[in-house]
Amino acid sequence: MQLLAQVSSETDLYVAQNIFFAVIAGTMIYAAFRVVTTANVVHAALWLVVVLAGVAVQFLFLGAEFVAVTQVLVYIGAVIVLFLFGVMLTRASMGDDETVAGEKRAMAAIVGVLLFAVMAVALVDSFEDTRVDIDGPQGVVEVSDAIFSQYIVPFEAVSVLLLAALIGAIVVARKD
Amino acid sequence: MSDFLRSYLTVGIFGLIGVALVGVFLGLGKILRPNKPTLAKTEAYESGVEPTGDMWSQANIRYYVFALLFVMFDVEAVFIFPWATRLEAYGTFGLIEMAIFIFILLLGLLYAWRKGVLKWA
Numbered sequence: 037m038q039l040l041a042q043v044s045s046e047t048d049l050y051v052a053q054n055i056f057f058a059v060i061a062g063t064m065i066y067a068a069f070r071v072v073t074t075a076n077v078v079h080a081a082l083w084l085v086v087v088l089a090g091v092a093v094q095f096l097f098l099g100a101e102f103v104a105v106t107q108v109l110v111y112i113g114a115v116i117v118l119f120l121f122g123v124m125l126t127r128a129s130m131g132d133d134e135t136v137a138g139e140k141r142a143m144a145a146i147v148g149v150l151l152f153a154v155m156a157v158a159l160v161d162s163f164e165d166t167r168v169d170i171d172g173p174q175g176v177v178e179v180s181d182a183i184f185s186q187y188i189v190p191f192e193a194v195s196v197l198l199l200a201a202l203i204g205a206i207v208v209a210r211k212d
Numbered sequence: 213m214s215d216f217l218r219s220y221l222t223v224g225i226f227g228l229i230g231v232a233l234v235g236v237f238l239g240l241g242k243i244l245r246p247n248k249p250t251l252a253k254t255e256a257y258e259s260g261v262e263p264t265g266d267m268w269s270q271a272n273i274r275y276y277v278f279a280l281l282f283v284m285f286d287v288e289a290v291f292i293f294p295w296a297t298r299l300e301a302y303g304t305f306g307l308i309e310m311a312i313f314i315f316i317l318l319l320g321l322l323y324a325w326r327k328g329v330l331k332w333a
Contacts, residue, residue, distance in 0.1 A: 114286040201284065
């Protein structure tokens with residue numbers, strides 16, 4: 037009886053999980069659509085935040101906690117900041133841009149559909165109906181233990197890579 | 213898997229309550245407040261000074277260096293975050309490893325400082 041209750045509660049969770057997945061996926065599709073249809077480039081960047089936050093939640097559903105945190109920190113935190121700075125630094129109007137229309141829009145739609153087709157075919161072709169087994173959630177603790185035991189040297193090497201990127205960015209940005 | 217997601221249910225509920233609170237209060241305000249716009253009321257408030265020019269102006273390129281510095285140290289934070297969850301287990305070893313990591317990145321900040329990009333001249 038207890039086992040049965042446990043099984044049914046597990047199934048309930050999977051149902052809830054699927055519902056949440058659908059809701060978040062729908063929100064992401066809507067937000068992604070708004071990113072490319074809104075005429076205001078700042079609004080596009082803010083809609084992109086919604087898409088990226090949705091990606092973070094989907095990572096959580098896959099049990100990839102560290103990837104979800106990285107998604108929030110790096111993409112929502114840093115990449116969007118770079119986007120907004122890029123917009124602020126350009127001379128173009130921050131308001132609605134009505135010039136994005138007509139043939140450009142058609143070309144963009146064609147490129148988008150082609151890109152989607154290529155990626156969809158590649159994914160379906162390489163995985164088909166293989167079931168990817170996830171043995172439990174990969175929490176931050178597991179990732180941390182891996183970094184600070186097996187991958188300690190790559191971890192320190194990353195700091196050198198980041199240092200090189202930092203100095204490179206300063207050298208490029210100083211030429212103003 | 214399920215316990216993991218259940219623990220995140222709390223986060224989700226908190227998030228929903230946060231969004232709902234903002235929505236309820238903004239909606240309540242919209243219902244309750246009188247709406248009589250005049251030209252003076254709709255103007256942007258800028259320290260009592262009358263606003264001039266367009267709402268958009270090109271930002272100084274100098275800000276970009278700060279954005280880049282932020283991105284670098286944001287990526288650094290990605291590595292500090294898992295370390296912080298297990299700091300007690302690693303003890304001195306973890307402290308030294310992280311000190312090396314942060315020291316190497318501080319060299320970059322030192323470089324930026326020496327090159328004068330942090331100075332607002």
